[in-house]
Each structure stands twice: as C-alpha cells, then as structure tokens.
Amino acid sequence: MNSPVPPSPFWIKARITFAVIGLLVGLSVLFVFGVNFHNWNVALWGLLSGIAAGLALFIHIAYIKRFWENNPYPLKRWMLSGCFIQLAGVCGFVTYLTLAIVNKQGLIIEGPGYYLTCVWCFMTWKWGFYVFYFSRSYKRLYQQVYTILPKNDDDTDYRYYT
Template identity: 40%
Template sequence: MARMCTETVRLRVYLIYAACGAVVGLSAFIAFLAVYSNYHAAIWGLVSGIFATLVVLILVPHTRFLYQRYRILFYLQIFGLVVAIGSCVAFIVYIILAVVQHQGLDPTSYYVTSVWVFMTAKWAFGLFYFSRSQKRKYEDENQLI
C-alpha cells in the first residue's frame, strides 16, 4: 500500500513538473519571439514545450491507453533519444558560437539559446525515459495475461 501511494505521489510530481515545463516553453517562445527577436531561443523554447507536453501525455493516466501500444512507445523512445543526442550536440555548438563571437549574457545571445537547447535535451531525455518505463509496464502486463 505504501509503495502504491509513493508511486502516485511521484507520478503527480512528474506531471506537475512536466506541465510547468510545457507552459514555460510556450512562454519562452512568445517572449523571445515578440520581445527580444531571438529566433533561435524562441524555436528551442517551443520545441522544449512540445517535448514537455509529450511527457505529460505519456504520464497522464487517462490518456495512457493511447500510448500502451508497443510500437508507439518504441518510436517515442527512439525519437526522444535521437533528439536528446542532437540537442546535446547543438548545446555544444551554441556555447562555442557564443565564445567565439565574444557574446555577453544579454537576451539575444547564444548563451540564452543554449539554455533552451539544454531544456529541450532534458525533456527529450524525459520522453525517452518515460516511454521506456511505460513500455516496460506494458510488457509486464501482457506477460501476465
């Protein structure tokens, strides 16, 4: 009973965290696009919000039946891993560009963009992790039947 309660609390914390990530990603997109004209940071903020939304959709118990298909979870897992690796490469590239161009820490610099690239990598890895855990739950439930 205590394990079930702990898992429920952990799931709710993950859901709240991912929902906040989706809202913040959308807010970053609007702010960097409209106020600062930093298109790189705006796009990466939007992509980060999209990946956070995918994490929410995987974790919500009511929509979990949509993702309990083995192939969908497998493809989401691979997609999350590929984007996480690509985002790590982009993070390094943006840091190198900011250093080479001697940019400061203003809202239009590549340093700010690298923060949102890191957030995208984090949510893409989260998509990989939670897709993998849901896929394992699906496999365990189907082996019991």
C-alpha cells in the first residue's frame, strides 16, 4: 500500500474555496427556491447540501490547524456522517426521480419540481462523499505520519496486537 501524500498548499486552498462556494450556493438555494419559487423540496435539499459543504470546509480547516494531530480517530465519526449524508442523497435522488416519472412531471421551477430536487439530492450525495473521502484521507495521513510503531509489509498495525 502506498503511503498517503499530504496535499499541496494549492490543493488545500482549492478544496477550501470549493467548500466555501458549496456552502454559499447551498444557503442561497434555500432562499431563492424556498422564498421566491416556493419549491421547498429543492430549498431543503440545497440547505442539506450546503451543510455538508460546511462540514467539508470544517474538515479542511481542522486539518490545516492540525486539530486531529494527536488523535485522528474522531475522523471515523466524520467518515460515518459522510456515509449517512451520501445515503440520504441517494435515497432522495431515487425517490424524487421515481415521483417525477410516475407523475409525468416536466421541469418545474415553481412548486414541487422533482427533477430539480434530484439535482440537489445529487449535490448532497457529492458533498457527503467529499466529507467521507477527505476525512478518510486525512485520517490515513495522520496515522501514517504520526504513528510511533512501525508497520510491516502487509500493513499490519502492531498497536492492536499488544
């Protein structure tokens, strides 16, 4: 197994920039589609997408500040929350796509437009995947860099055998 490589400062800045944009767009979708178009399905999924982008932003900032340097194991909880966000996004996508097909609905912006809701369910899945992926990669990086005990060739961690 290859040892994880820390991301360059450019990629950290890019990740933070994309997470900030995702957070702002998610919050703006809440107000635009909820208040202006009365499409609360899109508004709430946009909000959930923005919250997931905020979680990804927190993970990146915590990595920069070396929040988990001494104990990277709380990142497992972040990985699990990313999995649940992904599951919610997939379930929502399938549900709203089924509703749109069954109701023979076109692309509707005002009212309960299910195809636009599918888009924001996908965005929620995407940010859930990023929360999972980046927390997993930072956890592996911390474990590789800050582990005292050596690992052998088959990647056995000796801490669990003593």
